[in-house]
Amino acid sequence: MKQTARIISTYAADVSGVCSALYELGGMTVMHDASGCNSTYNTHDEPRWYDMDSMVYISALSEMEAVMGDDEKLVGDIVSVAKELNPKFIAVAGTPIPMVIGTDFAAVASMIEKRSGIPTMGFSTNGMHSYLSGASMAFAGLARRFCLGETEKTEALGANILGLTPLDFSVNGSAQDIKALLEQNGIEVVSSWAMGSSLEQLERAGAAHVNLVVSYAGLETAKLLKERFGTPYVAGVPVGREFSSLVVQRLYSAARTEENAVAYPKKARGHFDGVIIGESVMAHSLAAAALLEQGKNLRVLCPLEAEKELLGADSLHVHDETDIAECLAGERLIVADPLYKPICPKDAVFVPLAHEAFSGRIFRRDIPDLIGRGLNSLF
Amino acid sequence: MMKIAVYGKGGIGKSTTVSNVAAALAGQGLRVMQIGCDPKADSTTMLHGGTRIPTVLDLVRERKDDFSLEEMVVQGFGGVICVEAGGPTPGLGCAGRGIVAALDKLAEKGAYEVYKPDLVIYDVLGDVVCGGFSMPMRQGYADKVFVVTSGENMAIYAAANIATAVENFRDRGYASLGGLILNRRNVKNEQQKVEELAQELGTDIVGTLDHSDLVTQAEELGKTVLEAFPGSDMAQQYRDLANSLLQACRKGGDKG
Numbered sequence: 001m002k003q004t005a006r007i008i009s010t011y012a013a014d015v016s017g018v019c020s021a022l023y024e025l026g027g028m029t030v031m032h033d034a035s036g037c038n039s040t041y042n043t044h045d046e047p048r049w050y051d052m053d054s055m056v057y058i059s060a061l062s063e064m065e066a067v068m069g070d071d072e073k074l075v076g077d078i079v080s081v082a083k084e085l086n087p088k089f090i091a092v093a094g095t096p097i098p099m100v101i102g103t104d105f106a107a108v109a110s111m112i113e114k115r116s117g118i119p120t121m122g123f124s125t126n127g128m129h130s131y132l133s134g135a136s137m138a139f140a141g142l143a144r145r146f147c148l149g150e151t152e153k154t155e156a157l158g159a160n161i162l163g164l165t166p167l168d169f170s171v172n173g174s175a176q177d178i179k180a181l182l183e184q185n186g187i188e189v190v191s192s193w194a195m196g197s198s199l200e201q202l203e204r205a206g207a208a209h210v211n212l213v214v215s216y217a218g219l220e221t222a223k224l225l226k227e228r229f230g231t232p233y234v235a236g237v238p239v240g241r242e243f244s245s246l247v248v249q250r251l252y253s254a255a256r257t258e259e260n261a262v263a264y265p266k267k268a269r270g271h272f273d274g275v276i277i278g279e280s281v282m283a284h285s286l287a288a289a290a291l292l293e294q295g296k297n298l299r300v301l302c303p304l305e306a307e308k309e310l311l312g313a314d315s316l317h318v319h320d321e322t323d324i325a326e327c328l329a330g331e332r333l334i335v336a337d338p339l340y341k342p343i344c345p346k347d348a349v350f351v352p353l354a355h356e357a358f359s360g361r362i363f364r365r366d367i368p369d370l371i372g373r374g375l376n377s378l379f
Numbered sequence: 380m381m382k383i384a385v386y387g388k389g390g391i392g393k394s395t396t397v398s399n400v401a402a403a404l405a406g407q408g409l410r411v412m413q414i415g416c417d418p419k420a421d422s423t424t425m426l427h428g429g430t431r432i433p434t435v436l437d438l439v440r441e442r443k444d445d446f447s448l449e450e451m452v453v454q455g456f457g458g459v460i461c462v463e464a465g466g467p468t469p470g471l472g473c474a475g476r477g478i479v480a481a482l483d484k485l486a487e488k489g490a491y492e493v494y495k496p497d498l499v500i501y502d503v504l505g506d507v508v509c510g511g512f513s514m515p516m517r518q519g520y521a522d523k524v525f526v527v528t529s530g531e532n533m534a535i536y537a538a539a540n541i542a543t544a545v546e547n548f549r550d551r552g553y554a555s556l557g558g559l560i561l562n563r564r565n566v567k568n569e570q571q572k573v574e575e576l577a578q579e580l581g582t583d584i585v586g587t588l589d590h591s592d593l594v595t596q597a598e599e600l601g602k603t604v605l606e607a608f609p610g611s612d613m614a615q616q617y618r619d620l621a622n623s624l625l626q627a628c629r630k631g632g633d634k635g
Contacts, residue, residue: 069509069510099476100473100476101476101509101510102475102476102479102509102510102511102513102514103510104510104513104514104517104551106517106518106519106552107517107518107548107551107552107553108551110518110550110551110552111550111551114550
């Protein structure tokens with residue numbers, strides 16, 4: 001059955017990706033949706049919800065407002081709340097209902113900005129894509145809007161970390177450990193998009209010599225920053241001792257050559273010992289680290305949005321449950337979120353690697369910090 | 380690149396007018412792209428011998444994303460680049476949303492960058508009845524909206540309604556009203572009624588077309604008047620209208 005998940009879970013939707021990307025930056029994010037639907041977002045997709053304040057709202061779109069196309073109510077409500085809260089920016093993100101009635105988010109954003117005087121971005125999310133697509137839109141929107149002026153480059157090698165959200169990295173120290181690892185290697189972290197950085201730090205992104213793309217969500221922004229400031233990017237998550245060193249080396253060489261790079265190998269690798277399922281940059285990085293440190297040759301299966309440049313020659317890029325199950329048949333070792341286990345062969349060795357964007361809070365406490373604690377925390 | 384959208388009451392002659400204007404401008408050496416935004420998908424038929432062409436939404440329905448830009452496009456008379464947005468199964472789905480999806484798909488496949496038209500004309504179904512039908516006037520699409528009307532009351536009401544929608548959208552950065560096109564039906568006081576409408580709307584009549592049997596004859600041949608009767612007075616009227624539309628666009632500035 002195509003486009004249906006009968007047994008396994010589905011990934012967090014694009015609107016959650018927008019909220020997650022913007023959560024820490026002092027903006028006000030409004031999901032344009034019927035009231036009640038926000039629990040999916042705050043309960044399952046946002047681990048910072050109970051510990052960190054953020055201005056995330058739902059518009060409480062009513063049936064008649066949808067039928068009548070009453071954008072005026074949405075605009076008026078947001079402007080009146082924004083005047084009280086004075087956020088640094090406003091973001092409005094769509095859901096399935098506005099998609100069906102063809103709401104023009106760029107126009108809505110322009111109306112809000114004219115009336116409130118606050119920079120406003122509209123994102124045409126529609127719930128039909130994954131969190132990566134939404135986070136990617138949000139990061140790119142920030143870059144277009146806030147990374148405008150020329151910035152003096154840092155004295156030491158400066159880097160931005162792009163594509164960092166709890167939906168891929170949870171809140172388990174991973175974000176801090178990526179930063180710490182770069183700093184230990186003499187790299188100044190200009191900004192981290194977007195965990196542990198302020199909007200003002202993001203605005204200085206042009207000061208970096210190189211960008212580290214840690215998920216597909218950071219790729220579009222990396223391309224924009226390359227275009228605007230000439231900053232090259234390296235894709236890879238610094239997991240495991242040996243692969244981390246490689247990532248650091250690649251950052252230095254990319255800064256020197258000004259050429260973009262992918263830190264993990266992409267060539268065909270022949271016989272595989274097993275499969276790892278996940279987001280493209282993270283899964284390929286883990287596969288590279290597992291090969292370097294443990295001699296395990298893992299093939300990547302990416303069920304999410306990814307670009308060809310991020311995928312290995314042998315990687316599987318499939319989305320539907322039936323296709324994924326077909327790919328897994330006969331595999332002896334599978335590394336994946338525990339909610340994939342029911343479609344895995346019974347005799348395969350299953351290594352659970354919970355992914356917040358797939359299983360939400362169910363296994364949150366078991367999500368390892370692979371950057372700080374290395375691969376031993378997984379295998 | 381100039382982009383215009385043409386609206387007006389159903390049956391008022393939008394597609395005929397647009398196709399003839401497209402053919403006239405193509406004859407002057409301009410690269411014109413005509414995009415039919417009507418589920419009936421019959422905007423460009425007179426530019427390619429009265430035949431039907433595959434619509435963008437037919438391709439999406441049958442092949443998802445597995446088709447090329449070239450498959451969405453047919454080169455018609457004079458090299459006019461013809462596209463039909465198409466629509467859902469009649470009586471089902473949402474035609475307005477279909478227009479949004481089709482125009483998004485066209486942009487996603489790089490239609491404007493690849494064909495680099497000097498002028499894009501969106502020929503839009505009847506009235507602005509929902510969000511989807513305002514898509515062609517949204518930012519990034521048309522810069523100017525032209526409304527085809529006759530002196531018939533229903534056509535005038537529809538024209539006024541469309542102009543009101545354009546006015547309402549002003550703070551959204553949408554297209555502005557470029558003017559009215561009077562397509563004569565020879566009703567009483569026709570010129571005066573449409574002039575009054577233009578005055579009320581604060582706009583101009585940018586061009587006038589006579590009622591002519593040649594238009595019907597050309598249509599029966601599956602051709603534009605420009606192709607079937609290029610030396611006729613009617614063909615010249617379309618050429619004059621085409622030049623007036625260009626002038627009205629240039630007056631408002633080319634937003635590129």
